Amino acid sequence: MSGRATGGTGLGPREALPPGPAPLRRVVRVVNPLGLHFRVADRFARLAKQYACAVTVWNGEARADGTSLTDLIMLVVMPDSEVVLEVDGPDAPHALGPLADVLASPGGEDYTI
Amino acid sequence: MRLCNFIVRDAIIPALAAPPPRGDAPTVPAVKEAVVRQMVQALHAAGHFRAADVDEIVGAVMRREQLGTxxxxxxxxxxxxxxxxxxxxxGTLALSRDxxxxxxxDGEPVYVFVLLVSPQDRPGDHLRALEAVVRTMRNDDFVRQLRACQTADDIWALLEGAAPGW
Known part of the structure; x- marks a missing residue:
């Protein structure tokens, strides 16, 4: 869903690859009083693009490509609700914490605009 | 939520006026402010917001724009x-012909603008309206039809006829 190339391994068909580590998941409470609003979604998508792993955010049954601002906006994550962050790929362990921090951040922003 | 639930029919702008020239070419912030001002003025002319609030609302939208496009x-x-x-x-909707x-x-010019102004204590409505705009505008056929509209009535008819989630 991320649409990013996985790069050539020279190993041939995907079936020939050894199984990788399982996706990492973390439940995150969105405490921002505006919910997962435009600016937070934009910040999250920009950060997600810096990692090679696939980044997915689940809001109930709805899922979003974490690198897509518009996907994230369409999740409609309300204030004080929980989402599941899923990262899958070689740098997933490094991505999980920083991405979760963006989702969980109260922002310290100007909530009036 | 559908666009026609929050877009003010009488504030729709089928063709934005070109931004006023400042020197050789208007800067992007100047273009942004010209667009936002026309849209907020249209809402005022349609009976929303006092004249005294227009400058402040334009300023608030522009401050938001400075935090990220x-x-x-x-x-x-x-x-x-x-x-x-x-x-x-x-909200209101405006088209730019050029x-x-x-x-x-994506660095591309913008032809379709949807301006939203919401109360400070209703984040849910704001999130749902953003979702409605994004979902609707993902439909290339809808956007093509929208950009072909010549009048505010054409635009309104398209918005009213659009199925939820279009």
Missing amino acids: TGIGRHIAIPHSRHPAADRLI GLPFDSL
Whole structure:
């Protein structure tokens, strides 16, 4: 869903690859009083693009490509609700914490605009 | 939520006026402010917001724009702000015939603008309206039809006829 190339391994068909580590998941409470609003979604998508792993955010049954601002906006994550962050790929362990921090951040922003 | 639930029919702008020239070419912030001002003025002319609130709302939208562009790509922008002058979420839609620079995420000019102004204490409505705009504008056929509209009535008829989630 991320649409990013996985790069050539020279190993041939995907079936020939050894199984990788399982996706990492973390439940995150969105405490921002505006919910997962435009600016937070934009910040999250920009950060997600810096990692090679696939980044997915689940809001109930709805899922979003974490690198897509518009996907994230369409999740409609309300204030004080929980989402599941899923990262899958070689740098997933490094991505999980920083991405979760963006989702969980109260922002310290100007909530009036 | 559908666009016709919050877009003010009488504030729709079928063809934005070109931004006033400042020197050789208007800067992107100047273009943005010209667009936002026309849209907020249209809401005022349609009976929303006092004249005294117009400058402040334009300023609030522009401050929001300075925090990060609302040009989401695919020729669409959603400038927005929360403001106490709004007692409910309202918005308007404007078309540019020639496209305008808006610092869009994909670097492309913007032809379709949806301005949202919402109360400060209704984040849910704001999130749902953003979702409605994004979902609707993902439909290339809808956007093509929208950009072909010549009058505010054409635009309104298209918005009313659009199925939820279009």
